[in-house]
Amino acid sequence: MTEFHSPSRREYLLKQREVYGRHIFGVFPAQYPRELLWTMNILPVEIWDPPLDLSYASAHLQSYICSIVRLGLEFIVKGKGDILDGFLFPHTCDSIQNLSSIVNNYLKPGKPCYFFYHPKWPYRESSHRFYIEQLRDLAAQLGDQFGALDYSRFKRYVEKGEKVTSVMRDLYSLRASGGLSASNGEFYRTIRQAEFLHPDDLIPLLEKFLEGSQGTPRSETSVILSGVLPNPSEILALLDELKIRVGDDDLLACGRRYLVPPNQTQDPFESLAERYFYMPPCTTRNSPIKERLEHLINKVEGSNAQGVIFWIVKFCEPELFDMPHLIEGLKKKGLPTLVIDVEPNQELTGQLTTRIEAFGEMIR
């Protein structure tokens, strides 16, 4: 097991290459079989919100395209991906779909680009079969570059993925029941390390955090976060300052991908398929709105939350389409909601601060 020293992301990745011979892949959001990549000695590093100023991306993308896509492209065009050995684009939305082609067909970054299509709801027998076939196809494509898939190694990495999920579930469960003393900022800073750490480093980090964070929460007032990702982090700091704890989340980058029920399937391909089809309802998989609403209400009830904050990235169509129904459904249950429509990495404005403060006052 490697020792985790909390280095910078770049230092960590360089070490992964030098010491363990791992290949580093830049992976765009959101749903992909990372266990398969780990097996092929590829370390996925997710590209959600690199801390960059947008300049070059504007020559390629319109102003009405979301910042996650624009920041991802900026990252590539500015050459920030020099450390990477390839890219993987999961089929998350129309904008990421076309971004994959801009990069692969037009920008030609000199690194291999792969694509992963996951079937969309409504799920049928054909969806399950197709998902397995997509996994096998990706394994074969990666195998051409990095060597054939070792089945027993694959099984081991699927087990490690299960372990990551299991600790995540424990963390979320502890937080929901009011047994976690960590601040909102500490919680998300820690779990977002899962976007780039190897499981051998991630599992002990999460376990250590779980062990060290048990205790009385800092506040009784709690909310659910729903949306894409917890950035700008100043909002988390503001919630901490206002003594509002996040009881649970329905964030694409966080809870939606990690809170999968345990599965005992022996075959690693089948196991990953199970994980995909049993993930919490998500816009990127076309889950029905009714399921999303039920899921949110369960989260509210399970964490004794007093309200829901929709933390939306500007221009994010998948999330924006579901919101009117979700807000209406929550309102019927007497649950207050707040919609914040922000760019990742933006500074917290006075107006936004006031809105969050007012919401905090209302739910107390």
Place this chain on the structure above:
Amino acid sequence: MGKKRRLRKESASLGPPLTSNRSLKELMATHYLLSRYAQGAMPVAWVTSGAPVEILRPFDFYTFYPENHGALCGAQKMGPELCAEAEEHGYHQDLCSYARIDLGHYFSGKTPVGRLPKPDLLFAANNICQTVVYWYKALAEYWKIPLILFDTPYNFGEISEVDISYMVRQLEEMIPLLEQISKIRFRYKRFRKIVGIAREASLTWGEVLSTMKARPSPMTIFDAFIHLAPIVSLRGLPAALEHYQGLLAELKDRVAQGVGAIKNERWRLMWDNIAIWYKMRDFSNLFAERGMNFVTATYTNAWTETIGYLDETKPFESMAKAYSLVILNNNLDHRLQLMERLIQEFQVDGLVIHSARSCKPYSVGQYDLRRLITERLQIPTVVIEADITDSRAYSEEQAMVRLEAFFETLEG
């Protein structure tokens, strides 16, 4: 609700209007009129423009196309009013305006065609965008009716056998559901015949578009945008085929007689993306007055480009190919090659790109397409930032500044 028709002046630079415009108007008016009586008499399906409608026809579904209705609302300048209705109910102004118009209709009942039939089924394919699925999911929730999705894997590279068999299996899985909803048993022979009719109509539409290779072109792309309606809304029905046969005969006659759609065709242009429906008339006049005629568009071409794959002897497999290889479900290299081919075949002198706020799969990548086409083909290009139906996202001043610069470059 209806709007009082205003008399609008046609530019003196335009040639004689097509006589087929009248038959088109009758055909589409009948389609909308009949739709009012379909409800209760036969199962009604609301369908996305890229969905494999042939599979619905053997079950006698009356098919209605919200995107076509959205275009109609846009052309009648009702876009902002209907979009605002959806926005009042929480739908963000950044969302697709076809969707907002449709949801605005749901909340208000407003439409320029009197009344729309309530659907029993929603049938979507994500080969044109994921947006239609988000939109139809919302409708399914409001109407409490089933939604069937034809999930078409994006062609990042080449289409694979795995993709084809996934789509074939989905079509097979739909049949029992459609039987259940329509209470009609699947008729395979009829289905094959419908696939044949759809193929013929689409190929005839392709021939219609090909007449614009002639100099002068017998019609403009603005005519084609209007005559697109039957291949979108009535595909698989004999009426669409009959309409295009009539239109083709008229266009061939015009070509033989040297009758152009504009009087002095000096420059030939290509349009990229969906029309700006509320600017159709203005743009038609503006370009015609400068001797500029749009002779091809990636948008109108989309309903003929892949239809050659349709084969009544292998209906499921051929439908999988025909519907998943369409322009918006294909990588941008494919789009670049297609545009280069069309530019050469139609002897295009300049390219106008509509960056449509509503349509991400059409618009993301356009800036690079423009750069590459300019570099490779050395033709003037311009990007207009606008929207398909929501005129609030269009700045006349900004568009005209860009177009004037484009005109200067083109005219040298």
